[in-house]
Amino acid sequence: MRAPTIRDVAERAGVSKSLVSLVLRGSDQVRPEKRDAVLRAARELGYRPNAAARSLSEQRTRTVGVLLNDLRNPWFVDLLDGLNSLLHANGLRMLLADARLNRRTGQDPADPLLDLRVDGLVVVGTLPDPAALGQVAERIPVVLAGSREPAPPGVDVVAGDDERGALLVAEHLIGLGHRRIAHIAGYGAVGELRRRSFEATMRRHGLADEVLVEPSDMTEEGGYRTTVRLLSRPDRPTAVFAVNDIAAIGVLSAAEELGLRVPRDLSVVGYDNTSIARLRHVWLTTVDNSSHEVGRRAAQCLLERFEGAGGAGRVHLATPTLEIRGSTAPAP
Amino acid sequence: MRAPTIRDVAERAGVSKSLVSLVLRGSDQVRPEKRDAVLRAARELGYRPNAAARSLSEQRTRTVGVLLNDLRNPWFVDLLDGLNSLLHANGLRMLLADARLNRRTGQDPADPLLDLRVDGLVVVGTLPDPAALGQVAERIPVVLAGSREPAPPGVDVVAGDDERGALLVAEHLIGLGHRRIAHIAGYGAVGELRRRSFEATMRRHGLADEVLVEPSDMTEEGGYRTTVRLLSRPDRPTAVFAVNDIAAIGVLSAAEELGLRVPRDLSVVGYDNTSIARLRHVWLTTVDNSSHEVGRRAAQCLLERFEGAGGAGRVHLATPTLEIRGSTAPAP
DNA sequence: GACAGGTTCTGGAACGGTCCAAAGAGGGGC
DNA sequence: GCCCCTCTTTGGACCGTTCCAGAACCTGTC
Numbered sequence: 001m002r003a004p005t006i007r008d009v010a011e012r013a014g015v016s017k018s019l020v021s022l023v024l025r026g027s028d029q030v031r032p033e034k035r036d037a038v039l040r041a042a043r044e045l046g047y048r049p050n051a052a053a054r055s056l057s058e059q060r061t062r063t064v065g066v067l068l069n070d071l072r073n074p075w076f077v078d079l080l081d082g083l084n085s086l087l088h089a090n091g092l093r094m095l096l097a098d099a100r101l102n103r104r105t106g107q108d109p110a111d112p113l114l115d116l117r118v119d120g121l122v123v124v125g126t127l128p129d130p131a132a133l134g135q136v137a138e139r140i141p142v143v144l145a146g147s148r149e150p151a152p153p154g155v156d157v158v159a160g161d162d163e164r165g166a167l168l169v170a171e172h173l174i175g176l177g178h179r180r181i182a183h184i185a186g187y188g189a190v191g192e193l194r195r196r197s198f199e200a201t202m203r204r205h206g207l208a209d210e211v212l213v214e215p216s217d218m219t220e221e222g223g224y225r226t227t228v229r230l231l232s233r234p235d236r237p238t239a240v241f242a243v244n245d246i247a248a249i250g251v252l253s254a255a256e257e258l259g260l261r262v263p264r265d266l267s268v269v270g271y272d273n274t275s276i277a278r279l280r281h282v283w284l285t286t287v288d289n290s291s292h293e294v295g296r297r298a299a300q301c302l303l304e305r306f307e308g309a310g311g312a313g314r315v316h317l318a319t320p321t322l323e324i325r326g327s328t329a330p331a332p
Numbered sequence: 333m334r335a336p337t338i339r340d341v342a343e344r345a346g347v348s349k350s351l352v353s354l355v356l357r358g359s360d361q362v363r364p365e366k367r368d369a370v371l372r373a374a375r376e377l378g379y380r381p382n383a384a385a386r387s388l389s390e391q392r393t394r395t396v397g398v399l400l401n402d403l404r405n406p407w408f409v410d411l412l413d414g415l416n417s418l419l420h421a422n423g424l425r426m427l428l429a430d431a432r433l434n435r436r437t438g439q440d441p442a443d444p445l446l447d448l449r450v451d452g453l454v455v456v457g458t459l460p461d462p463a464a465l466g467q468v469a470e471r472i473p474v475v476l477a478g479s480r481e482p483a484p485p486g487v488d489v490v491a492g493d494d495e496r497g498a499l500l501v502a503e504h505l506i507g508l509g510h511r512r513i514a515h516i517a518g519y520g521a522v523g524e525l526r527r528r529s530f531e532a533t534m535r536r537h538g539l540a541d542e543v544l545v546e547p548s549d550m551t552e553e554g555g556y557r558t559t560v561r562l563l564s565r566p567d568r569p570t571a572v573f574a575v576n577d578i579a580a581i582g583v584l585s586a587a588e589e590l591g592l593r594v595p596r597d598l599s600v601v602g603y604d605n606t607s608i609a610r611l612r613h614v615w616l617t618t619v620d621n622s623s624h625e626v627g628r629r630a631a632q633c634l635l636e637r638f639e640g641a642g643g644a645g646r647v648h649l650a651t652p653t654l655e656i657r658g659s660t661a662p663a664p
Numbered sequence: 665g666a667c668a669g670g671t672t673c674t675g676g677a678a679c680g681g682t683c684c685a686a687a688g689a690g691g692g693g694c
Numbered sequence: 695g696c697c698c699c700t701c702t703t704t705g706g707a708c709c710g711t712t713c714c715a716g717a718a719c720c721t722g723t724c
Contacts, residue, residue: 003449003471005709005710005711006710006711007710015673015674016673016674016675017674017675017710017711018673018674018675018676018712018713019672019673019674021711021712021713022672022673025712029671029672029673030672030673031671031672031673034672034673046467048446048447049447049710049711050388050447050449050709050710050711051384051444051447051448051449051711052383052384052385052387052388052393052448052449052709052710052711053384053388053679053709053710053711053712054710054711054712055384055679055711056382056384056385056388056678056679056680056681056709056710056711056712057678057679057710057711057712057713058679058711058712058713059679059712061384063444071403071406071409071412072406072409072607074403074404074406077403077404080403080430080433081433084433093444094433095427095428095429095444096427096428096429096430097427097428098412098428101412101413101416101426112395112425112427114380115380115381115382115383116383116384117335117382117383117384135378139335220611220612220613221612224612249611249612249613250612250613252613253611253612253613256613275404276608276611279552279581279585279608280552280553280556280581280582280585281552281581281582281584281585281588281614282613337679337680337681338680338681339680339681347703347704348703348704348705349680349681349704349705350682350683350703350704350705350706351702351703351704353681353682353683354702354703357682361701361702361703362702362703363701363702363703366702366703381680381681382679382680382681383681384679384680384681385679385680385681385682385709386680386681386682387681387709388679388680388681388682388708388709388710388711389680389681389682389683389708389709390681390682390683390709391709665724666723666724667722667723667724668721668722668723668724669720669721669722670719670720670721670722671718671719671720671721672717672718672719672720673716673717673718673719674715674716674717674718675714675715675716675717676713676714676715677712677713677714677715678711678712678713678714679710679711679712680709681708681709682707682708682709683706683707683708684705684706684707684708685704685705685706685707686703686704686705687702687703687704687705688701688702688703688704689700689701689702689703690699690700690701690702691698691699691700691701692697692698692699692700693696693697693698694695694696694697694698
């Protein structure tokens, strides 16, 4: 009942295990008859190479670990898609781990991946523990994807250009005639960049005095509560730019509850172009991060580092685009 | 620069590698001084056990593979949570693979997991290839979680009780005074069970003639189009029960577009209690699968099989509950 | 028929752990 | 001082691969 090994295949094909190894790795230094015999034996036995043995011997796993920080907020799906396409084309597999699941259990969420000796690590989203990551980066290539956190030395960062995205939003709203525009801000590097670029763009259009910025926690609830507060002001804004789609959903709920129609009375813009924004029932104008491209470039970074490219960590930015849907309209 | 091995630790602590192995596995047959010396050496060198070497030698990986079929529809998040809690408590790690990502690339999505020689496999959602799964099940325990597909011999199934769930929905709506109730059906075992139980419950309440069933593809778009058709009928229903939350969102959009207010003019119920149903902007009445419980029981099944429990595959059903939110109201 | 040169195949040493049989150390009783 | 027994510690085989050095086998040439 034990799984067949390379020796079992060798015996059945009447050759040495070395030859089986050669055949299975596609060597052309093998006579066709022997090759056929080996392949037939392998097929008949249902042989599968043992990845543990292989990686022990090869000193590499052909596997890249991907650390996600929260499966509940699925903005990263396109990113994984892009990542996988390039990795797969280069014979690498991808292993996922959810940081949130392991966080409660106390240990570092990357531990299982590191014990498996992944050849590289992609951290998607906010990073768990910068210090620990720096140590990891000394051993294997590490790429931070989808978030602009300050990275430890030697770590590449690939993300959307948040400043450009926020600029697109601001100019879209200004172009629609909005002047009093609120921003529901977030935290972290991402929140900071979007907010600052939004403010700068408003200033450039002479609307410095119309800017309204409120902090939030990037959740639906946060977006909701902040908006209730904003819309109760006497000088209430005619448009709201939320730091991400989830918070924007909160904005929509608040507007609805206060009797304002979107987009007639209030324009709303999100960020990330998640699947939720695409729901017809939501149909949110938002910024598309070109996550697929971010994923591809993250894979590219890893591949280059595998090839031996050293050097300090670099920052790659993908150009976002504005996805105009039904939640924005000319100012009332 | 190479990662330290057990030999490096042994040398630094001035003992044999066997002793290091003993200490690291927590044996109590070791003198305290030696134990301390070993632990100190390991800490100083930043030693991490090599999972490949360990599993090669132990003939097991202490790892369970989890095959997801689509990260975009995140109904499985709670399930993973439940799964992980029990597995982790038993010293097992969890490795995720997305079937959809690998499907386009041609090969069996479980391959990477099987090459790694996972000790068990959990398939979450609709299963990819029943025949292939049967073969896998001959070697390692396999559990099908969250979906009631017909399983190959020896495979356990853990899922929500779809019949009970659909019954809860039907009785809730009937209790609110609805008579003409439509069901937007899905496909697969899940779709079948929910539909049949819905029909049976309606019949039991003498509403066999009021049942309206339309097939759909379980997407938002499908829910939308089907609802437009349903609501254009002269005898339009006063309530719609959609096969899942995503399709229910489509129902909401269609109602909105046709000028019907939910829940005043139309009650809508979904299924799965996904995070989308919980959004204030959606606030959908839906069925909670108790996915966390499903995950826990799936883990339980695996653990029992690891302990040597054989036998034919069993089916475990978790009891669902109705989550009443804002999309249902008394019939107009 | 010996030899060179190429092609094809094989044995054995890694890789980094676990585990077992046996060696070594220490203590107690005679 | 010797023997026995228990508690610690160790060397070495093994897990399933890869890879290298060299063996075996061809083919052609002089």
